[in-house]
Amino acid sequence: MFWTVYTIISILILLISFIYLFFKNKYSYFEDQGIPHIKPKFPLGNLQGIGSKFHLSDITRQVYEKFKHEAKIVGFYNFVQPIYLVTDIETVKVITVKDFNNFVNRGFFVNEENEPLSGHLFALEDDRWRFLRNKLSPVFTSGKLKLMFHTISKLGDKFITKVEEKSKISSFDLKDAASRYTVDIISTVAFGMESNTLNYEHQELIDVFSEFNGPPDSRKMFTFFFMMAFPKLAKALKLRQFSKKVSDFFTNVVGGNIKYREDNDDNRSDFLNMLIQLKNKGSIDGEISTESKKLTLNEVLAQAILFFLAGSDTSSSAICFTLTELAFNQDVQDKLRLEIMEKIKNTNWELTYENLHEMNYLNQIINETLRMYTQGVMVLRKAKEDFQVPDSNIVIKKGSSVWIPTLAFHFDDRFWENPTKFDPERFTQEEIAKRPSFCYFPFGEGPRNCIGMRFGLVNAKFGVASIIKNFKVTPDARMKHPIVMNPKVPHLEPKDGFWLNFEKI
Ligand code: HEM
Structure with a gap:
């Protein structure tokens, strides 16, 4: 005993x-x-309070602000994983552009053997990423987007009708309608599925979307950071990026639509059609490709799911945050409405692909929204080899992760006067010229930046312009300003929704 x-x-x-x-x-x-850092605590490192009290962007910003005058890079612990957190614009440039070849990867969790759909552009590394990025870039040219504009515009009309119906009853949280609008756009162009979720059809699509994006759940947050910190263990434990339900759903729907189109020779001008061409011929009609290798069915499915997940919430959030700021800044809203009316008077009061691009003030407003509320709160990179940070004694060790905290740069008073103020005047050509490069990057930077940037911007601009053309937007009493963010999700989302009033003009 x-x-x-x-x-x-x-x-x-x-x-x-x-x-x-x-x-x-x-x-x-x-x-x-000898790298400055905040003393980590067992077991979360520097992630103390994440998911309950703090959002990741608050935590990294605190560290950034504390050390930004004394170091180009500071230390940060994700659990026990050491992260090099960048605080200097020259270093942003070096990592994302000048020495891109050493920082081509993100170090995102990927396990194609166990989960083929995890092999998408965002997660893939080295030559697999290069191959796919080359193949997919022609999908997003402005010419191709113009062909898809009629879908955005047709669904935009339904969005306005939905907002009008709802606003007749009371004020409401705009996020649901805006998400359904962008889900409908992307499912139409990326899956060939006219989902019509705005009119409450195909609820299963909203269910899988919600399973991925919400409801807020700190367990998901921990799994996400755990997979980043311990990729080998995560692989051994067979952790997944997408649940089985989400994967099965996309495999069935997108796989079924591909088969239907192939059997019926259905050639629409959308993302899915281009993905099918890459699968069957290795290139897109009218585009020259130096690489003849074709995409596999799994590769096509993985990219379609990524477009859906990367494209719908980012665009709908941009619409909601912009309209919320316009509700609190009536002078900006009035000025925008004047611009919209002026630009559409010669096109029968219709928004077109061309006149949307002529709206400079709208562009300034969206840029300012993406400064304050970008969904990509962190640009992630991983070092392939040891890297000496120029003009410093810091060496980023081979295999280490580098985080560039986007929002910390976007709120840094070294570059922005009164950074918490919503002020679209920051984005006139004169003001842009006064600022250094690499202090503003809502779509990331360098060759690995957002491939869907143009498409996301068109969606956001069209959504905002069509609402402002039709409604005066004011805040409901439930809408808090400054907006309080939900700490339980990795992206930016208000804790209590986007409560707005819409008065028909
Ligand atoms: C307002 C809308 C959007 C924002 C703010 C946004 C932001 C971002 C950011 C910050 C990144 C990481 C860039 C980097 O690491 O340097 C990214 C990557 C990516 N985004 Fe977007 N995005 C938006 C819309 C879209 C749309 C509409 C699509 C597709 C339909 C899309 C597809 C992607 C893909 C595939 C990547 C990975 C690119 C690669 O690794 O090569 N995004 N996005």
């Missing part, structure tokens, strides 16, 4: 000592290299 108790106590002491030494060793990483 004595020996059993003695053995258990000894094992416990050994185990605790091992855990203590393991964490002590891990948490001395930046100390040993």
Whole structure:
């Protein structure tokens, strides 16, 4: 008996000592290299309070602000994973552009053997990424987007009708209608599925979308950071980017539509059609391709799901945050309405692809929204080799992750006067010329930036312009300003929704 108790106590002491030494060793990483950092705490490192009290962007911004005058790069612990957090614009340029080849990867969790749909452009690495980026770039040219504009415009009319119906009853949270609008756009162009979720059809699509994007759940947040910090363990545990339900749904719907189109020779001008061409011929009609290799069916499915997930929430959030700021800034809203009316008077009061691009003030407004509320709160990169940061004694070690905290740069008073103020005048050509480059990057930077930027901007601009053309937007009493963000999700989302009033003009 004595020996059993003695053995258990000894094992416990050994185990605790091992855990203590393991964490002590891990948490001395930046100390040993003389890189400034905030002392990490067991077991989350510097993620204390994430998902409950703080959003990731608040936590990284605190560290950034504390050290931005003394170092180009500071240390940050994601659990025990050491992260190099960038605080200097020259270093942003070096990592995303000048030395891109050393930072081509994001270090995002991918496990194609166990989960083929995880092999999408956002997660893939090195030559697999280069191959796909080359193949997919022609999908997003402005000529191709112009062909898809009629879908955006047709669905925009339904969006306005829905907003009008709802506003007759009371004020409402715009996010649901805006999400359905962008889900309908992307499902039409990326899957060939006319989902009509705005009119409450195909609820299963909204269900899978919600499963991925919400409802807020801090467990999902932890899994996400865990997969980034421990990719090998995550692979061994067969963790997945998408649940089985989400994967099965997309495989069936998109796979079915591909088969239907192939069997019926159905050639529409949309993303899915171009993906099918890449699968069957290795190139898109009218585009020259230096690489003849074709895409596999799984590769096509993975990209379609990525377009859907990367494209719908980002665009609908841009619409909602912009309209909320316009509700609180009536002078800006009035000025925008005047611009819209002026630009559409010669096109029978219709918004067109061309006149949307002539609306400079609208462009300034969307840019300012994306400064304050970009969905890509962090640009992620991973070092392939040891990298000496120019003009410093810092070496980023091979295999380490680098985080560029977008919102910290977007609110840095070294570049923006009164950064918490919504002020579209910051984006006139004169003001842009006064600022240094690489302090504003809502779509990321360099060759690995957002491939869907143009498409996202057209969606957001069309959504905002069609609402402002038709309604005066004011805030409901429930709408808090400054907007309080939900700490439980990795992107930006208000804690209590976008409560707005819409008065028909
Ligand atoms: C307002 C809308 C959008 C915002 C703010 C946004 C933001 C971003 C950001 C910050 C990145 C990471 C860039 C980097 O690491 O340098 C990214 C990547 C990406 N985005 Fe977007 N995005 C938007 C819309 C879209 C749309 C509409 C699509 C597709 C239909 C899309 C597809 C992608 C893809 C595929 C990547 C990965 C690119 C690669 O790794 O090569 N995005 N986006």
